Amino acid sequence: MPAGAEVDVVVIGGGATGAGVLRDLAMRGLSATLVERGDFASGTSGRYHGLLHSGARYVESDPISARHCIEENAVLRRIAPGTIEPTGGYFVATPDDPDDYLDRFPAACAKAGIETEPVPLDELFRAEPLLSREIRAAYRVPDAALEPWELVDGTLNSAREHGATAHRYRAVIGFERDADGSVAAVMTRDTRTGEEETIACRAVVSAAGAWAGQIAELAGARLTMSPGKGSMLIFNRRFSTAVINRLAPPGDGDILVPVHTVCILGTTDITGEDPDDAVVTEEEISALLADGERLVPGISGARVLRAYAGSRPLYDADEVSGAASHDESREISRAHHVIDHGARDGVGGLWSIVGGKLTTYRLMARDVTDAVAAALGNDAPCRTADEPLPEPAGHSPYWLGDRLAAIEAEGGGDADLVCECELVTRQRLADALDRRADSSLDDLRRTTRLGMGPCQGAFCMPRAAAMLDARRADGRLHPAAPDANVALRSFAAERLRGTRPIAWGDQLTELFLTAGIFRGTLGTDALPEHTGGDDAAS
Amino acid sequence: MPRADVVVIGAGLSGLACAAELAGSGASVFLAAKGMASTHWTHGGLDVAAPDGASTSRDGIARLAGSAGHPYARMSDHVADAVAAHRARLDGTAVAMVGDLDMPLAPIPTALGALRPAAILPMGQGAAVGPWEGQGLLLLGIGHFRDSWVDYAARNLTAGAWPGGPAEIRAVTADLPGLDARNNLNARTLAVLFDDPAWRARALAAMAAVVPPGAWRIGVPAVLGLEAHAEIHAHAQEVLGGAVFEMPSLPPSVPGVRLFDELRRRITAAGGRIQVGFDVVEVERDGRRVRAIHTEAASRTLRLAADTFVLATGGIAGEGIRAHRGRRLEERVFGLPVTAPNDSEWFSDDPMQPHPIESLGIDVDDHLRPIDPTGQPVLENVRVIGSSLAGMRYLEQRCGDGVAITSAHVVARSLAARSAAA
Ligand SMILES: Cc1cc2nc3c(=O)[nH]c(=O)nc-3n(C[C@H](O)[C@H](O)[C@H](O)COP(=O)(O)OP(=O)(O)OC[C@H]3O[C@@H](n4cnc5c(N)ncnc54)[C@H](O)[C@@H]3O)c2cc1C
Numbered sequence: 001m002p003a004g005a006e007v008d009v010v011v012i013g014g015g016a017t018g019a020g021v022l023r024d025l026a027m028r029g030l031s032a033t034l035v036e037r038g039d040f041a042s043g044t045s046g047r048y049h050g051l052l053h054s055g056a057r058y059v060e061s062d063p064i065s066a067r068h069c070i071e072e073n074a075v076l077r078r079i080a081p082g083t084i085e086p087t088g089g090y091f092v093a094t095p096d097d098p099d100d101y102l103d104r105f106p107a108a109c110a111k112a113g114i115e116t117e118p119v120p121l122d123e124l125f126r127a128e129p130l131l132s133r134e135i136r137a138a139y140r141v142p143d144a145a146l147e148p149w150e151l152v153d154g155t156l157n158s159a160r161e162h163g164a165t166a167h168r169y170r171a172v173i174g175f176e177r178d179a180d181g182s183v184a185a186v187m188t189r190d191t192r193t194g195e196e197e198t199i200a201c202r203a204v205v206s207a208a209g210a211w212a213g214q215i216a217e218l219a220g221a222r223l224t225m226s227p228g229k230g231s232m233l234i235f236n237r238r239f240s241t242a243v244i245n246r247l248a249p250p251g252d253g254d255i256l257v258p259v260h261t262v263c264i265l266g267t268t269d270i271t272g273e274d275p276d277d278a279v280v281t282e283e284e285i286s287a288l289l290a291d292g293e294r295l296v297p298g299i300s301g302a303r304v305l306r307a308y309a310g311s312r313p314l315y316d317a318d319e320v321s322g323a324a325s326h327d328e329s330r331e332i333s334r335a336h337h338v339i340d341h342g343a344r345d346g347v348g349g350l351w352s353i354v355g356g357k358l359t360t361y362r363l364m365a366r367d368v369t370d371a372v373a374a375a376l377g378n379d380a381p382c383r384t385a386d387e388p389l390p391e392p393a394g395h396s397p398y399w400l401g402d403r404l405a406a407i408e409a410e411g412g413g414d415a416d417l418v419c420e421c422e423l424v425t426r427q428r429l430a431d432a433l434d435r436r437a438d439s440s441l442d443d444l445r446r447t448t449r450l451g452m453g454p455c456q457g458a459f460c461m462p463r464a465a466a467m468l469d470a471r472r473a474d475g476r477l478h479p480a481a482p483d484a485n486v487a488l489r490s491f492a493a494e495r496l497r498g499t500r501p502i503a504w505g506d507q508l509t510e511l512f513l514t515a516g517i518f519r520g521t522l523g524t525d526a527l528p529e530h531t532g533g534d535d536a537a538s
Numbered sequence: 539m540p541r542a543d544v545v546v547i548g549a550g551l552s553g554l555a556c557a558a559e560l561a562g563s564g565a566s567v568f569l570a571a572k573g574m575a576s577t578h579w580t581h582g583g584l585d586v587a588a589p590d591g592a593s594t595s596r597d598g599i600a601r602l603a604g605s606a607g608h609p610y611a612r613m614s615d616h617v618a619d620a621v622a623a624h625r626a627r628l629d630g631t632a633v634a635m636v637g638d639l640d641m642p643l644a645p646i647p648t649a650l651g652a653l654r655p656a657a658i659l660p661m662g663q664g665a666a667v668g669p670w671e672g673q674g675l676l677l678l679g680i681g682h683f684r685d686s687w688v689d690y691a692a693r694n695l696t697a698g699a700w701p702g703g704p705a706e707i708r709a710v711t712a713d714l715p716g717l718d719a720r721n722n723l724n725a726r727t728l729a730v731l732f733d734d735p736a737w738r739a740r741a742l743a744a745m746a747a748v749v750p751p752g753a754w755r756i757g758v759p760a761v762l763g764l765e766a767h768a769e770i771h772a773h774a775q776e777v778l779g780g781a782v783f784e785m786p787s788l789p790p791s792v793p794g795v796r797l798f799d800e801l802r803r804r805i806t807a808a809g810g811r812i813q814v815g816f817d818v819v820e821v822e823r824d825g826r827r828v829r830a831i832h833t834e835a836a837s838r839t840l841r842l843a844a845d846t847f848v849l850a851t852g853g854i855a856g857e858g859i860r861a862h863r864g865r866r867l868e869e870r871v872f873g874l875p876v877t878a879p880n881d882s883e884w885f886s887d888d889p890m891q892p893h894p895i896e897s898l899g900i901d902v903d904d905h906l907r908p909i910d911p912t913g914q915p916v917l918e919n920v921r922v923i924g925s926s927l928a929g930m931r932y933l934e935q936r937c938g939d940g941v942a943i944t945s946a947h948v949v950a951r952s953l954a955a956r957s958a959a960a
């Protein structure tokens with residue numbers, strides 16, 4: 001170990017993959033620390049479609065990926081049941097979907113090890129009455145809804161139990177390299193305080209997803225990513241109880257996932273350059289709704305709460321395999337790939353893990369950890385598939401009805417609700433802040449669903465800001481945490497970003513009402529930049 | 539089948555004011571509205587005009603009248619009369635207004651601890667206006683009421699600049715009898731509790747117990763009763779030992795509900811009829827005239843015929859105008875042309891700042907008749923009032939209430955003159 005090393009491995013990126021790598025390293029007895037530039041799961045892992053894939057979507061286009069998905073689907077149900085709502089799923093053929101695909105589908109699934117079962121149409125329509133009556137065939141598959149924030153949270157908690165540490169709001173800004181070119185330390189900066197810190201290490205795993213190319217470049221290595229932007233729409237209620245997929249080669253707007261109280265229609269796929277480009281365009285929205293109509297007639301007239309986009313961590317296939325070229329990002333393999341930059345670019349001690357799915361995060365982590373552990377002389381076996389995750393991922397899945405039941409069990413009434421749409425109580429927020437005293441309102445949203453319902457925060461934002469402020473005044477908020485006014489403004493901006501692209505109908509009315517409450521009644525246009533008090537604004 | 543001289547569509551400030559004035563002048567009026575309106579969402583004050591830089595409301599009106607396309611550009615001469623008529627209507631009631639067009643626009647504290655400019659306020663909020671002259675501001679919160687944030691507000695008021703403001707700002711919270719986190723407390727449920735004299739006496743005593751010694755003006759949540767507000771307000775000042783003002787917070791707005799109730803009483807007392815709860819579903823036309831509208835009523839449709847129809851449906855927030863995908867805008871009752879800033883981005887990035895789209899609405903002529911892009915009236919016997927009108931950004935210019943009552947007054951006067959002549 002080089003002198004001054006602080007940890008064996010630094011993991012870059014706090015999405016599902018990075019969290020999985022941290023856990024795997026720690027469980028094998030390696031010392032490890034993770035740095036994430038934003039909140040945990042604020043990258044693609046927090047902006048995805050919400051589907052625990054059965055793999056059936058990829059049986060033809062990407063059989064390796066399909067096999068990975070079905071295997072990991074079973075593993076996650078075992079180790080993280082609390083993050084999964086076992087909705088089941090259907091593949092349905094509309095009149096627009098090709099016959100030959102329909103004919104080949106069952107055999108292709110069987111070959112990949114995915115159990116499918118034809119479903120009689122009358123049974124399908126009884127279970128899913130809002131589906132288009134033009135649907136002409138259906139298969140049942142083991143899809144499910146997967147909650148990303150609790151999965152990442154639970155994975156990180158497991159890693160911590162095994163001695164690892166994880167830091168959010170810390171961005172990687174560079175590397176120190178030895179004379180032979182291998183990485184010796186990772187340079188980081190706290191994105192809120194600007195404080196810089198260098199972490200010496202023996203190895204680095206870049207799990208920066210769509211940003212992995214940027215990280216490689218900082219280290220002097222080469223990795224061309226081909227981020228595919230995907231946009232999705234959230235509706236204010238569920239239109240199906242199970243996941244609905246189009247029985248066709250992957251296309252736009254072809255999957256509907258019921259998630260908690262809402263459902264998500266997606267996705268588009270646009271090859272881009274900049275993974276931070278999360279703008280959802282009007283064209284994308286039209287395309288999604290037009291395709292959604294084929295599954296659920298009338299869906300384009302339903303209330304859309306938000307639009308959002310994520311960036312697929314796809315790598316340039318030429319780059320890793322020298323394989324055939326591609327023109328559509330959907331045709332790039334979604335299977336993951338471990339890249340040893342020592343062997344390839346002369347930057348020893350750096351590995352990138354790219355591609356894959358959220359569903360396969362554990363497998364991706366295992367593969368890269370195998371490589372790193374071997375290089376560091378560690379031969380402990382991977383145990384991440386055997387040991388269940390601790391809370392919160394271990395309990396039963398979130399269901400709004402459970403929150404209601406818990407509130408009623410305490411004696412009825414309305415408890416002390418901060419967010420009426422998602423039944424978030426004051427106690428729940430307090431617990432979340434106890435666990436992470438440096439949270440912004442948007443961070444609280446990811447752990448509690450604050451502000452994610454129909455009103456998109458109009459009522460709960462000022463209430464929650466007042467809670468943050470009370471904690472700051474009591475000295476119970478982390479010094480790096482944004483003060484209440486900063487948190488309020490940035491949360492409102494974040495909520496607005498998701499409503500703007502779909503600001504029509506009821507949601508535009510909601511936006512006007514929110515503006516009226518905020519600027520008209522509460523005067524937020526004249527709110528001081530920072531809230532005052534004993535340790536007023538620095 | 540009901541028939542009236544005038545059918546007013548919409549029960550917001552503009553529709554209510556117009557119907558009250560018409561009914562008061564002897565016209566037969568039927569007011570039909572889909573639902574409760576922005577009275578139930580807003581602060582209940584009378585924002586006449588407070589654009590950036592205005593010293594008084596009158597100055598604000600002049601500034602806004604100078605910008606082409608603003609509703610005040612064609613009505614500024616009538617604002618003073620409209621305000622006087624509105625005040626006269628409310629005088630002697632619990633929602634009587636204080637302040638006037640020539641008073642300096644004063645910064646008053648909001649429930650979040652920001653300052654907003656105001657001049658004309660309901661009596662119960664009047665003490666929020668300076669001059670403070672050495673007095674302190676005490677923010678008195680109510681325990682377990684999730685929409686009262688006095689500590690946060692006090693810290694914000696301390697952090698921000700408040701020229702000529704209070705000598706001292708403090709926050710205290712009182713726990714009121716029988717309230718705990720289990721109650722479903724919104725402003726309205728609290729106001730109903732305050733209406734009960736026995737509970738109120740104990741509540742005010744609990745509030746008095748937390749008032750520190752000193753000369754204070756006391757800001758309390760806007761929950762001091764619905765029916766008995768005037769009495770409760772007087773009682774509170776006496777028990778708490780200082781001028782008391784209400785601070786509106788999240789909806790439902792108790793000051794707005796009081797205003798709605800009072801105006802509704804006015805209309806029915808003068809013989810007007812009101813029906814709230816049903817959408818207009820059909821319009822009968824005769825060329826450029828509207829003969830009747832149909833509303834959905836309990837299990838049947840109701841045909842309302844009239845000489846004149848006043849559209850007071852309140853734009854996007856009131857749901858009189860609906861935006862469809864692809865920026866297609868629809869005025870929902872008559873299908874009138876809607877004007878919007880179509881060439882620019884509709885929204886700003888900053889949720890705390892104005893969005894260009896807020897100026898959308900219906901273009902009208904000097905009689906407030908809806909016009910097409912060539913300036914010709916689309917329907918001759920329809921008038922448009924309130925925030926359905928194009929060309930203002932009421933939140934930024936703080937002119938929504940002034941435009942509502944002025945347009946209501948202009949229309950009511952001309953229609954009353956006409957039915958008197960007939
Ligand atoms: C539209 C869309 C829909 C999808 N739907 C599904 C689905 O339904 N099911 C499924 O299984 N998969 C789905 N996927 C794929 C899945 O979401 C991703 O494969 C997975 O989330 C990637 O996780 P990750 O941890 O590798 O990347 P990320 O979650 O993006 O994590 C990378 C992290 O690195 C951080 N980072 C970047 N730069 C730096 C830096 N300089 N310093 C520190 N940190 C940095 C980022 O902030 C980010 O948090 C979807 C993807 C998209 C785009």
Ligand SMILES: Cc1cc2nc3c(=O)[nH]c(=O)nc-3n(C[C@H](O)[C@H](O)[C@H](O)COP(=O)(O)OP(=O)(O)OC[C@H]3O[C@@H](n4cnc5c(N)ncnc54)[C@H](O)[C@@H]3O)c2cc1C
Pocket residue numbers: 512513514515516517519520521547548549550551552553570571572573574575576577579580581585586816817818850851852853855856857858859870871923924925926932933935936937938939940942
């Ligand atoms: C939350 C909020 C805060 C505000 N704050 C301020 C402020 O601080 N300062 C300011 O100057 N202005 C403010 N305003 C604006 C101001 O309140 C309004 O401009 C003013 O009250 C006038 O409203 P209105 O009468 O035109 O319409 P509204 O009050 O919106 O009423 C519209 C009415 O029309 C009815 N209606 C709509 N469509 C139909 C239909 N098809 N059939 C039948 N009935 C229908 C509705 O049910 C409702 O009764 C605010 C508005 C809102 C919503």
